[in-house]
Amino acid sequence: MARTTLSGFPEWTPAGRIVEQQVLDHVRRTFELHGFAGIETRAVEPLEELMRKGETSKEVYVLRRLQEEGTSAESELGLHFDLTIPFARYVLDNAHHLAFPFKRYQIQKAWRGERPQAGRFREFTQADIDVVGQDTLPFVFEVEVAIVMAEALAGIPGVEVMMGVNNRKLSQGFYEAVGLTDVDGTLRIVDKLAKIGPAAVTELLEEELGATAAQASAALRLAGIRGTTASEVVAQVRELCATSEQLEEGLDELARLLDAASAAIPGRIQADLSIARGLDYYTGTVYEATIRGQESYGSVCAGGRYDSLVVDGRRTFPGVGLSLGISRLMSFVLGKGLASATRPVPTAVLVAVTDDAQRAESEEVARQLRSRGIATEVSPTASKFGRQIRYADRRSIPYVWFPESGEVKDIRSGEQVAAEPGGWTPPEADLRPRVVMGSEANE
Amino acid sequence: MARTTLSGFPEWTPAGRIVEQQVLDHVRRTFELHGFAGIETRAVEPLEELMRKGETSKEVYVLRRLQEEGTSAESELGLHFDLTIPFARYVLDNAHHLAFPFKRYQIQKAWRGERPQAGRFREFTQADIDVVGQDTLPFVFEVEVAIVMAEALAGIPGVEVMMGVNNRKLSQGFYEAVGLTDVDGTLRIVDKLAKIGPAAVTELLEEELGATAAQASAALRLAGIRGTTASEVVAQVRELCATSEQLEEGLDELARLLDAASAAIPGRIQADLSIARGLDYYTGTVYEATIRGQESYGSVCAGGRYDSLVVDGRRTFPGVGLSLGISRLMSFVLGKGLASATRPVPTAVLVAVTDDAQRAESEEVARQLRSRGIATEVSPTASKFGRQIRYADRRSIPYVWFPESGEVKDIRSGEQVAAEPGGWTPPEADLRPRVVMGSEANE
Numbered sequence: 001m002a003r004t005t006l007s008g009f010p011e012w013t014p015a016g017r018i019v020e021q022q023v024l025d026h027v028r029r030t031f032e033l034h035g036f037a038g039i040e041t042r043a044v045e046p047l048e049e050l051m052r053k054g055e056t057s058k059e060v061y062v063l064r065r066l067q068e069e070g071t072s073a074e075s076e077l078g079l080h081f082d083l084t085i086p087f088a089r090y091v092l093d094n095a096h097h098l099a100f101p102f103k104r105y106q107i108q109k110a111w112r113g114e115r116p117q118a119g120r121f122r123e124f125t126q127a128d129i130d131v132v133g134q135d136t137l138p139f140v141f142e143v144e145v146a147i148v149m150a151e152a153l154a155g156i157p158g159v160e161v162m163m164g165v166n167n168r169k170l171s172q173g174f175y176e177a178v179g180l181t182d183v184d185g186t187l188r189i190v191d192k193l194a195k196i197g198p199a200a201v202t203e204l205l206e207e208e209l210g211a212t213a214a215q216a217s218a219a220l221r222l223a224g225i226r227g228t229t230a231s232e233v234v235a236q237v238r239e240l241c242a243t244s245e246q247l248e249e250g251l252d253e254l255a256r257l258l259d260a261a262s263a264a265i266p267g268r269i270q271a272d273l274s275i276a277r278g279l280d281y282y283t284g285t286v287y288e289a290t291i292r293g294q295e296s297y298g299s300v301c302a303g304g305r306y307d308s309l310v311v312d313g314r315r316t317f318p319g320v321g322l323s324l325g326i327s328r329l330m331s332f333v334l335g336k337g338l339a340s341a342t343r344p345v346p347t348a349v350l351v352a353v354t355d356d357a358q359r360a361e362s363e364e365v366a367r368q369l370r371s372r373g374i375a376t377e378v379s380p381t382a383s384k385f386g387r388q389i390r391y392a393d394r395r396s397i398p399y400v401w402f403p404e405s406g407e408v409k410d411i412r413s414g415e416q417v418a419a420e421p422g423g424w425t426p427p428e429a430d431l432r433p434r435v436v437m438g439s440e441a442n443e
Numbered sequence: 444m445a446r447t448t449l450s451g452f453p454e455w456t457p458a459g460r461i462v463e464q465q466v467l468d469h470v471r472r473t474f475e476l477h478g479f480a481g482i483e484t485r486a487v488e489p490l491e492e493l494m495r496k497g498e499t500s501k502e503v504y505v506l507r508r509l510q511e512e513g514t515s516a517e518s519e520l521g522l523h524f525d526l527t528i529p530f531a532r533y534v535l536d537n538a539h540h541l542a543f544p545f546k547r548y549q550i551q552k553a554w555r556g557e558r559p560q561a562g563r564f565r566e567f568t569q570a571d572i573d574v575v576g577q578d579t580l581p582f583v584f585e586v587e588v589a590i591v592m593a594e595a596l597a598g599i600p601g602v603e604v605m606m607g608v609n610n611r612k613l614s615q616g617f618y619e620a621v622g623l624t625d626v627d628g629t630l631r632i633v634d635k636l637a638k639i640g641p642a643a644v645t646e647l648l649e650e651e652l653g654a655t656a657a658q659a660s661a662a663l664r665l666a667g668i669r670g671t672t673a674s675e676v677v678a679q680v681r682e683l684c685a686t687s688e689q690l691e692e693g694l695d696e697l698a699r700l701l702d703a704a705s706a707a708i709p710g711r712i713q714a715d716l717s718i719a720r721g722l723d724y725y726t727g728t729v730y731e732a733t734i735r736g737q738e739s740y741g742s743v744c745a746g747g748r749y750d751s752l753v754v755d756g757r758r759t760f761p762g763v764g765l766s767l768g769i770s771r772l773m774s775f776v777l778g779k780g781l782a783s784a785t786r787p788v789p790t791a792v793l794v795a796v797t798d799d800a801q802r803a804e805s806e807e808v809a810r811q812l813r814s815r816g817i818a819t820e821v822s823p824t825a826s827k828f829g830r831q832i833r834y835a836d837r838r839s840i841p842y843v844w845f846p847e848s849g850e851v852k853d854i855r856s857g858e859q860v861a862a863e864p865g866g867w868t869p870p871e872a873d874l875r876p877r878v879v880m881g882s883e884a885n886e
Contacts, residue, residue, distance in 0.1 A: 009485035013540055017482050033813045035790035035820035039460050042452035042566055060509045065556035097456055099838045113508035123485050138823045263803060347478035360706060370476045377478035380581045395542045
């Protein structure tokens with residue numbers, strides 16, 4: 001049978017997986033340090049739940065049991081295409097168990113049947129954080145999720161990720177103040193700015209929405225505003241001489257976010273007033289992060305404030321959340337060799353076996369090393385020591401232990417020293433595989 | 444819309460997920476300490492790959508893109524139903540990158556479209572270890588995987604899991620020695636012993652395979668053998684007065700495994716010569732673990748040695764592996780309240796906010812605590828301290844920090860002490876949510 005990889009379904013080598021696993025560990029630890037609880041939801045949702053957002057319905061993978069031909073009494077199931085819709089459903093299912101505001105993180109795979117391209121997969125891992133309140137949710141959580149996610153992004157090796165923020169109230173209030181009354185239409189067109197450029201945006205605003213040249217120009221000037229401090233952003237918005245209650249509220253929120261961000265994690269979060277986010281359920285802060293110097297690779301993390309995504313007729317759970325595209329980022333980092341693992345195995349030590357009758361002694365050395373957190377294997381064969389050393393070398397294990405002489409050898413330098421299994425520890429740099437920049441490592 | 448949980452697709456509460464996550468962390472750590480490298484494979488495989496084992500084809504979920512009606516040029520994809528078939532495919536795909544023997548662990552979800560029942564799910568998490576060699580694989584790895592998995596199982600809270608082992612060569616050699624020449628047929632029937640009992644097994648052996656009463660009785664006597672030491676098992680097999688080269692080889696291997704197991708992890712691994720394992724690709728040691736005192740719940744971990752599962756015409760990669768049913772075990776442990784988490788959030792400390800103008804000071808306290816590994820939140824509102832304490836209590840956060848007075852309060856005991864954000868640490872028992880036996884915990 002011909003073996004071909006499936007386009008859009010990435011798999012990493014063991015060394016690549018070590019890099020990804022360390023990223024996932026860092027991300028999880030960051031989320032937990034800020035009080036986010038981990039949950040997992042099932043991979044499938046009823047199709048009607050997934051299709052509440054009509055525009056993505058084409059991307060859904062629908063499930064069918066092989067032996068089940070034709071229609072069935074069960075409702076159709078599809079694989080989830082993000083972690084937001086399942087989370088919204090989980091909150092409604094479990095509302096009586098949960099304490100609000102409920103802060104959760106969720107690191108899982110998602111699937112989309114769309115055409116694969118660079119950084120766009122059919123199967124991908126997402127790491128999401130969201131906070132949902134019952135009935136109300138203080139603005140301060142819009143600040144918190146940005147800072148938590150920026151800290152998570154700061155731990156991705158080999159790239160610098162910059163988070164851009166905007167505020168829907170600011171954009172919407174501005175559009176209304178300058179007479180662009182089709183606010184959703186304007187957002188949808190401005191969202192294309194990075195892809196199609198300012199001339200095409202102007203044309204669309206004029207042709208599709210009947211905007212005047214002055215209105216289109218005002219929308220573009222707003223979208224051109226950038227800044228890392230509240231004062232510079234506020235000054236630029238003031239220059240546009242538009243005002244409305246909603247604009248002021250959005251500008252004030254954006255300024256508060258920038259103030260808090262520059263104190264907590266300087267240089268990682270900036271205002272970018274071109275960020276619109278296509279999804280129509282956002283109502284406050286919107287976020288979009290890109291790799292610095294690689295903006296054309298597109299967004300690697302995005303989200304926003306939503307007021308009415310999680311509702312069941314009786315109750316409303318406003319929320320704010322961000323979704324980090326782990327596979328998108330790892331594909332970039334690993335594909336370009338920007339980071340790698342110092343070795344492809346967890347093992348630090350191979351304990352040699354002198355002869356098969358003495359295997360138990362080698363096992364005892366290994367047991368003692370493992371009890372102190374040192375990943376250890378025992379040689380599968382009692383071949384000549386030279387062959388056992390080559391075995392370790394082939395598997396990229398840095399140390400070989402000789403129980404009979406009570407010595408341990410660094411097989412890279414050749415240095416061999418006396419050692420006690422109850423006391424010896426490898427240097428910190430060799431204890432576990434480490435993630436290093438570039439592809440200096442042993443694969 | 445009516446909200447109903449989907450039968451067969453389990454989801455845990457945040458507190459339940461903490462128990463599961465700590466189990467997964469323990470399992471992963473155990474695997475890594477023994478030198479197993481983590482990999483992940485895609486969730487889907489081409490249908491023809493999944494159907495190589497005909498008998499399970501009925502359980503496969505097939506994928507279809509919603510907008511793709513009728514047939515397509517792409518070959519059909521199905522969700523994997525275990526992690527063994529994908530691993531075999533991964534080894535063949537990556538053989539040129541990998542160093543053999545390749546030791547990997549893999550913790551992922553799998554899916555089966557079968558009828559859900561207690562402990563049998565349509566979506567479930569498995570934790571697998573396998574070792575594959577190129578051309579050959581020393582027997583010693585059949586010992587290693589049993590011990591590694593028994594150590595992993597020893598960390599599951601609230602239950603004691605016992606691993607049973609047998610050896611295909613021993614059973615097959617014995618059947619042939621007593622004249623039961625349809626070895627696969629005999630294995631298949633003996634495999635049903637726990638379900639249908641000895642009388643029904645005798646009947647099937649006689650009717651389907653034409654066995655004599657003496658042959659059926661011999662097969663049942665073999666299947667009745669149990670023991671934790673090599674000597675007691677060998678003695679019982681000898682009493683049956685059958686011998687063959689294959690039987691001797693299998694018995695010798697089983698004895699070596701028991702010797703090593705009783706040294707490494709006493710009381711956790713026993714010979715159980717009724718273990719047959721239905722899958723026909725096993726060729727040496729076979730494993731099956733059950734919860735002590737709950738054997739009727741069925742196997743929670745199983746596997747075996749396989750010689751020709753991973754082949755591509757030119758090359759053979761013999762292997763041995765075990766698959767641990769995390770969801771099956773967690774469903775038992777959580778469903779019966781045998782273990783729970785001391786709190787449903789990672790957070791140890793809530794920093795109070797005196798008034799909104801001083802929020803930055805509270806954030807600074809939180810930053811210092813987090814930098815020392817203490818999960819900390821900041822109160823979202825500057826309400827009265829009594830309300831902020833109730834907020835912490837509702838979210839099960841044990842400590843509240845008051846920045847103005849420089850004091851921290853244990854809200855369970857009411858004790859309040861002076862503390863420095865750069866030095867204070869909660870007692871070890873409160874630092875992170877812990878897993879405790881029974882449901883004594885705060886949910």
